[in-house]
Amino acid sequence: MRVVVIDYNGGNLASAAQAARKAASLSDISADVTITRDADAILNADRLILPGQGAFADCAAGLGADLRSTLETATANGTPFLGICVGMQLMCEYGLEHGRTEGLGWIPGHIRRMDEAADAGLRLPHMGWNTLDFEPGAHLLTKGLTPGMHGYFVHSYALHDGAADDLVASANYGAQVPAIVARGNRCGTQFHVEKSQSVGLTIMGNFLRWEK
Template structure:
């Protein structure tokens, strides 16, 4: 199995790759996990991971600067499983409002907007730290081996709004219902940092590496 962590100046690449290697080892998978922006690597990968930290607009520009957006579109349309992490997940939405309106990839319903409900309730932003995950056990392969109430590690001030209930696999509560795991077809994402979420994150990464969406 060849797994490509997309190199687009989106931050957190090395830690995401290392977590994926550990998850693969725990599952006994023979996985070659590389950080790359090379067209051949992306189009021939068995799995694609798009980490992300920082602003939506900056990460979107990183994708466009290296013409990565059409490559990801092509690879995923051909069936390659994709995992977006934090801003990598947010980029799956139609657009984001951080630092002005910036177009996303439009793979899932909704857009990325400030967490105004959280701020109105006096909760500090960014939403930073451990928070519990709410989901229906057995509803999606990504949550296999997890239990509602398990924790993910979040760091964000913007969240997915107007999400599709069918595409929302798990949520977290932070003065509002925060979509925490989303999935549509072979494309999925987590708002929290799986690479920082210890055993929960490794379980999700392992599930992703063994996931057969079709």
């Protein structure tokens, strides 16, 4: 299996790649995991992972027009895609961090500051372990997990006005925060799967086995 971690000058690339390798090993999957922005490698990959760390606008700028086009072609052809943290946020229509920035437009909704959490007296960023709420068996990504297990979050902005059908799991932090979304062969986690220990490795393994 050819797994490509998208290199777009973002953070957490090496740790995401290492998590994919470990999840593949635990799942008895033979996987070649590389970090690259090479168009041919992306178009010929069996799985695509887009980590994200930092501001929405900066991560979007790192993609650039060429990489956006390559990702669009690859995923439109059915290659499973996993966005992590800002990588998940980039799947939406636009983000409002440091002004309006267009996303990939793969799912409805936009990214804005978690004002509900601030209004409730909670600190931003939402940082640390939080429970995941989901319907068991509703999506392959949560196979082997039970509601109430924890993911590791670090973010001050979140998806708002998304589609209910895209929501796989949520977490509560002053309001319900989309934690896992999926539409077709494209999915994303707001929390860092590469930092979420056994829960993250389970989700990563499920993604490597995911067929659409």
